[in-house]
Amino acid sequence: MLFIHGMGHYHPENVITNRFLSSLDIGSDEKWIMERVGIEERRTSLDLDYIRLTLNRDVRGAAEASICTRAWCGAQAARMALERAGLKPEDVGMVISGSSSPYIVCPAEACSVAAELGVEAPCFDVNSACSTFIVQLCNLAGMRRESLPRFVLVINLEHVTHSVDYSDRNSAPLFGDGAAAAVVSMKEEAPVEFFGAGFFSIPGSWDKAVIPQGKHFYQEGRAVQGYAIRKTTDCLRHLQEQYGAEAPVFRFIGHQANYMMLTHVRQRCNIAEADHWHNVQEFGNVGCSGAPSVLSMNWDKLEPGDHTAMVVVGGGLTYGRAMLRMSGLEDQGEYYAA
Template identity: 60%
Template sequence: MLYLHGLGHFHPENVISNAFLEELDIGTNEEWIMERVGIAARRTVMSLDYIRSTKNVDPRAAIEASDYNNAQIAAFAAQMALERAGLSPGDIGMVISGSSASDHLTPAEASTVAAELNIDVPCFDVNSACSSFGMDIHVLDMMKPETLPPFVLIVNPETMTRSVDYSDRAVAVLFGDGAAAAVVSTRESSGAVFLSSFCDSKPTAWEKVVIPRMGYFRQDGHAVQGFAIRKTTDSIRALQSVYPVNRFVGHQANLGMLRTACERTGILEEQHWHNVEYFGNTGCSGAPAVLSQHWNDFSPGDHVAVCVVGGGLTWVHTLLKIEDQL
């Protein structure tokens, strides 16, 4: 079991509205976007003037056009998680990061986040694209409790908009930036606990979702959406067969995909927590950010199914049980 002590999230201030995307003259409008993906707005670390004038023609220049880097947005989310846990950065004994588009090939992004928090602790990355948060939980859950420090910080920063070609309407409407963080422990109990976790992959289909080095995001959209619906549905059903699931949080890819999985598994709208319509697809930070935004809505007895999919192709699910008031 893995105890959850705090959650945090951060989204940058710059808003990419559907009206803004329509102004780019790339063949899209409000009606088309809402019907296709159900996303009304997204956040970006980049300047809107930069996107408007260049459509991000050179992803390498996006770094200089950004207000924040991955380490900074991860640290913002981590500070919220630590405050909710009643801890300080000095209480953290290990940092694990996962991301779809890290700032550096080397070092591990966890090291840059730890440096931002001014702590010297063991750091490493567990990257599994959009399923990274679930994979981070799964990896920790497999480790022996005595080998871990009392408190571990998980961070999931995503600056996906830097990898978007804003002349491609199919991709431009999807992505936003954000970060999420979680303080967990295998040794110190709390009122929230991850009871189980599961992961699997279909690596023979890895080419369906790709971000080449310094290149643009690309995917086989139809195939990936079908895969995401099937695996999310299977994951919810697997957890429902064991636990009295009364909440669901999925990968924030698009609202239609999530609602289809809910319809197939009997998840009611009031049981379905999501934020994709306001923040877009924020990669692996999406699901934990939703959990963080509902931190004050958790009630004892809640059984939250967290089901995420990602490139690789990989899918992960875990069950978060709320035992006491947080």
């Protein structure tokens, strides 16, 4: 069994509003954006004047125009997760990072986040596009318990806006930047249990959503949208059938691709709006950090017995599912305290 001791999240301060996108004169007004994707705002690590003046036509200029580094953003999310877990950086025995849009090819980005935190521990990356969070935890859950340290720090790090062509009205409204973090353990129990997980791929469609090195994000929008709705629906229904009957509260967190996609899935699976946790309207599609950031933002709302189904989809094409159960250990006085 894998246990989650704390979650954290971070989003940069710069806000890309629908009004800002409309001012770029690329054929997408505020009404068009809301009808198509239902996203009101998104955060970016880029300077807004840089976007306005260049539309990020040459992605090589994005790093210099950034107001914060990827490692710094990841460290901000990690510090929140550690604080919630009652731990310090020196308690971390391993760091695993992942992204849909890695900036550094070598070494692993986990090394740069660990250095920002002052953590001295083994570091490596597990990347699986927007499905990365569940793939990371599934890999950990499959490792030998005795081979792992007491606490592992898992980072999901995204500066997707660096790969966006802001002259393309189809992709410009979708993406935001951010980071999410989780402190997990197989050795120390915690109130939130991770179980019932699995991840899958459709490799023959790997080219449907891509970010080529040094180039802009590209996707076959209609095909990817249909795939995201179908696979998220299938995975959520599977989790409902397996665990829904035992759950006094059964919630849903999906990949934060766009609000319209999530609404389709929620309605197909008869999930009440109150039981659908999301943040895509305020932060956009933040790649692999989207779903875990939703969990982090609602961390203090979890109550004993709650079951939360998380389903993520992404390029590759990949998809994954898992259950998160609040066990009530805190009420029993069994929760680990550092």
